[in-house]
Amino acid sequence: MPYPFKGVRLPRGGPAPAETTTESEELLFGGPLLYDYGFSRHELAAAGLSFPAMARRIPTMLVLAATLAWRADRRALLAVSVAELGMGLARAFGLVATNRVLLQLFAGGPTPERIRAALPALLLVGLLGGSSVLLSAVSTAATGRLEPKIEGAATVEFLSRAIRVELSAIQDEEFHRLLDSAQFGAAEARRTVGEAVAVANAVIGMVAAGGVLTVLAPVLLPLLVLIAVPRAWGAVRTARSRYASVQAWLGHMRASRLITSLLTDQRAAAEVRVHGVGAWLLRHFTQMSRANEAEQTRLARRRAGTDLASAALSGLAALATYGVLYVLLTDGQLPLAVAGTAVLGIRSGVASITAMVSQLNGLYESALYVGDLHQLCRVGDRLAIPSGGAALPERVGALELKDLTFSYPGRAEPAVDRVSLTIEPGTVIALVGANGSGKTTLAKLICGLLRADSGSLTWDGVEIGAADRDAWFGRIGLLAQDFQRWPFTARANVVVGRPEARVDEDGIRRAADFADAGSVVTGLSNGWSTILASGYRNSEEISGGQWQKVGAARVAYRDPVLLIADEPTSALDARAEVDAFRRIRGLAAQGTTVVLITHRLAASASADVIFVLNQGRLVEQGSHEELMAAGAASGPDGYAALYRLQAAQYVAEARIVGSANPSALYAKSEHCPSKSGIPCARNPERNYVHDHDSQAQSDSGSEPGEA
Ligand SMILES: Nc1ncnc2c1ncn2[C@@H]1O[C@H](COP(=O)(O)OP(=O)(O)OP(=O)(O)O)[C@@H](O)[C@H]1O
Numbered sequence: 102m103p104y105p106f107k108g109v110r111l112p113r114g115g116p117a118p119a120e121t122t123t124e125s126e127e128l129l130f131g132g133p134l135l136y137d138y139g140f141s142r143h144e145l146a147a148a149g150l151s152f153p154a155m156a157r158r159i160p161t162m163l164v165l166a167a168t169l170a171w172r173a174d175r176r177a178l179l180a181v182s183v184a185e186l187g188m189g190l191a192r193a194f195g196l197v198a199t200n201r202v203l204l205q206l207f208a209g210g211p212t213p214e215r216i217r218a219a220l221p222a223l224l225l226v227g228l229l230g231g232s233s234v235l236l237s238a239v240s241t242a243a244t245g246r247l248e249p250k251i252e253g254a255a256t257v258e259f260l261s262r263a264i265r266v267e268l269s270a271i272q273d274e275e276f277h278r279l280l281d282s283a284q285f286g287a288a289e290a291r292r293t294v295g296e297a298v299a300v301a302n303a304v305i306g307m308v309a310a311g312g313v314l315t316v317l318a319p320v321l322l323p324l325l326v327l328i329a330v331p332r333a334w335g336a337v338r339t340a341r342s343r344y345a346s347v348q349a350w351l352g353h354m355r356a357s358r359l360i361t362s363l364l365t366d367q368r369a370a371a372e373v374r375v376h377g378v379g380a381w382l383l384r385h386f387t388q389m390s391r392a393n394e395a396e397q398t399r400l401a402r403r404r405a406g407t408d409l410a411s412a413a414l415s416g417l418a419a420l421a422t423y424g425v426l427y428v429l430l431t432d433g434q435l436p437l438a439v440a441g442t443a444v445l446g447i448r449s450g451v452a453s454i455t456a457m458v459s460q461l462n463g464l465y466e467s468a469l470y471v472g473d474l475h476q477l478c479r480v481g482d483r484l485a486i487p488s489g490g491a492a493l494p495e496r497v498g499a500l501e502l503k504d505l506t507f508s509y510p511g512r513a514e515p516a517v518d519r520v521s522l523t524i525e526p527g528t529v530i531a532l533v534g535a536n537g538s539g540k541t542t543l544a545k546l547i548c549g550l551l552r553a554d555s556g557s558l559t560w561d562g563v564e565i566g567a568a569d570r571d572a573w574f575g576r577i578g579l580l581a582q583d584f585q586r587w588p589f590t591a592r593a594n595v596v597v598g599r600p601e602a603r604v605d606e607d608g609i610r611r612a613a614d615f616a617d618a619g620s621v622v623t624g625l626s627n628g629w630s631t632i633l634a635s636g637y638r639n640s641e642e643i644s645g646g647q648w649q650k651v652g653a654a655r656v657a658y659r660d661p662v663l664l665i666a667d668e669p670t671s672a673l674d675a676r677a678e679v680d681a682f683r684r685i686r687g688l689a690a691q692g693t694t695v696v697l698i699t700h701r702l703a704a705s706a707s708a709d710v711i712f713v714l715n716q717g718r719l720v721e722q723g724s725h726e727e728l729m730a731a732g733a734a735s736g737p738d739g740y741a742a743l744y745r746l747q748a749a750q751y752v753a754e755a756r757i758v759g760s761a762n763p764s765a766l767y768a769k770s771e772h773c774p775s776k777s778g779i780p781c782a783r784n785p786e787r788n789y790v791h792d793h794d795s796q797a798q799s800d801s802g803s804e805p806g807e808a
Contacts, residue, residue: 123392125385134352162468166297169290173250177243181298184240189305191229196313198225200442207438244295252291259287259474262481268550270484279477281351286474289467296464306453313446317439320425325450327418332458335411339404340465346400353393360386422447490569497662498561500524505556507546516542518717529695531705534714540698544665548577578661582668584652588634591622594651598659608658616653646673664688667698702744713740
């Protein structure tokens with residue numbers, strides 16, 4: 102496995118990345134989590150991290166921090182800049198004034214006179230010291246104002262990209278890594294300003310000390326630079342290896358976060374306890390933590406080594422500086438008073454260097470993450486769902502799919518393979534087929550979440566690629582079995598169906614009545630204001646079936662033109678399920694087009710058109726009657742055979758209890774004024790038990806129960 106960045110290696114003699122793979126990683130995640138930096142071939146490739154490249158980036162980083170701050174609060178940035186510059190100047194003039202004081206004190210004449218002569222310069226030193234303190238306070242206050250604003254703005258930048266990218270990007274591993282890394286960037290952006298200010302301050306201090314030394318003893322200046330260089334090298338080296346390590350271990354961090362959240366997750370709580378998954382996962386967590394601890398130890402050792410080397414080199418340079426000073430003094434080339442100021446200048450310069458190094462370290466690391474945030478913004482903008490485009494006509498027409506094909510990345514076989522079909526407005530169409538046959542993928546293509554590789558998808562004649570996708574989304578409602586259960590109030594869980602619209606209390610109640618969610622809310626201790634989660638004040642858990650009713654109310658509140666219902670009744674009891682399907686048909690009667698995905702063929706039987714998928718291909722289509730009439734011709738996996746198989750489970754039972762006609766509840770609505778004004782297909786009312794009986798008998802001459 103190639104290791105990430107040029108020049109950044111795992112410790113000599115230490116474990117190679119592949120060898121750090123733990124048993125837990127293998128078992129839980131199917132292989133090493135340590136990142137394979139194959140992403141140099143990927144568009145998300147990290148910028149070069151060689152030493153010169155990084156040194157060149159330092160000014161860019163300062164500009165980056167300044168840009169963030171400028172956008173967040175210009176006045177505060179100006180206040181910080183002026184205060185820091187003032188402090189640097191005060192330090193430079195302070196040194197000059199100190200030099201004056203020393204010159205006066207070491208001059209000839211009686212001591213009181215020398216002191217009196219030094220007094221004005223002494224006062225200036227005090228004045229400059231006092232203003233430094235004041236300016237420092239101004240800088241602290243302004244930085245404090247800036248930092249939260251920057252963090253807030255950076256977080257919004259991050260989140261706004263995350264919510265706008267195409268679904269395929271969200272499912273892409275590389276993009277997810279960038280998301281994870283950039284997430285640190287949003288938090289680090291806040292620190293960048295303080296660190297940049299401190300670095301700038303230290304640089305000003307160094308320039309001030311350097312300026313004074315240039316005037317007093319120019320030969321000392323290159324030596325001051327020599328003191329600085331090893332420190333800067335050490336800082337960059339440490340930051341670089343920390344950053345590279347974090348990048349390589351992002352997968353581990355994500356896995357650890359995942360395990361932590363699973364161990365405290367309410368939905369996992371039962372298995373965590375009853376199946377003993379808790380202790381098992383904790384053991385794996387501990388094993389993976391150990392690997393991470395080893396990496397931290399490696400980093401600490403590496404840092405200690407780097408610090409030692411850079412301090413030793415810097416110390417040698419300092420020693421050489423004082424040696425030169427000694428020679429200058431003993432040769433009489435430098436008066437004692439000037440030498441005293443030079444010592445102060447060197448000390449001040451070294452202090453500035455030390456401060457700069459420690460801040461640069463932090464700044465460097467922060468700026469790398471902020472760089473990731475910028476990269477995320479760039480990539481996110483490129484992968485964003487386009488805004489604008491052709492408007493969809495007011496009149497709602499048919500959805501037409503022609504040779505629509507889609508493959509998931511890395512999959513050899515297409516999930517949807519050259520599917521052509523038409524969905525007339527105001528009809529209920531059912532997508533049926535075996536597990537993995539492509540129903541959900543096709544539904545995602547229809548609602549614009551996934552983009553087809555080839556073929557065309559038009560609505561009212563407008564091709565999805567050219568259409569305004571927000572307008573497309575605006576026409577669609579989603580009711581999936583795994584719909585989002587927002588841990589907010591019951592009211593919020595309904596109004597989230599139309600999040601931007603003004604809250605309409607009557608609309609909420611109508612939607613709740615329609616979906617039979619009113620009775621669920623009535624039973625809650627705080628009614629509509631109850632938080633539908635546990636662990637909060639005024640919160641209550643509700644059952645899976647009750648959630649499905651709330652989800653249905655959300656969709657009813659949304660009042661979509663096209664409803665995609667993917668196993669919408671999986672958690673409902675028998676009566677509630679029948680009612681729900683009747684309501685879904687009711688929606689069609691009001692003009693909503695319904696795409697129903699279900700394995701309950703009794704429910705799909707009442708659809709106007711049934712499309713049967715097999716391995717991504719559309720293999721059958723027609724009304725229930727037409728498909729049943731096809732009978733044996735459609736084969737053992739065909740609709741008719743599967744329908745009989747399911748129906749057979751109930752028929753014998755229905756006969757025993759002398760059941761009244763249950764499928765009448767699924768029957769199609771008589772009235773169908775579609776939103777578009779186009780009349781929807783209408784079939785005779787049907788009793789599926791009868792249908793089944795008669796069909797089965799006519800097809801095979803045997804009783805279905807005997808099949
Ligand atoms: N995000 C994904 N990445 C890769 N492959 C996927 C992804 N989602 C689905 N698939 C694959 O695409 C194929 C079609 O899946 P899809 O979910 O559309 O089937 P389905 O008919 O809805 O199945 P089910 O009845 O089980 O819900 C399957 O082979 C599935 O493994």
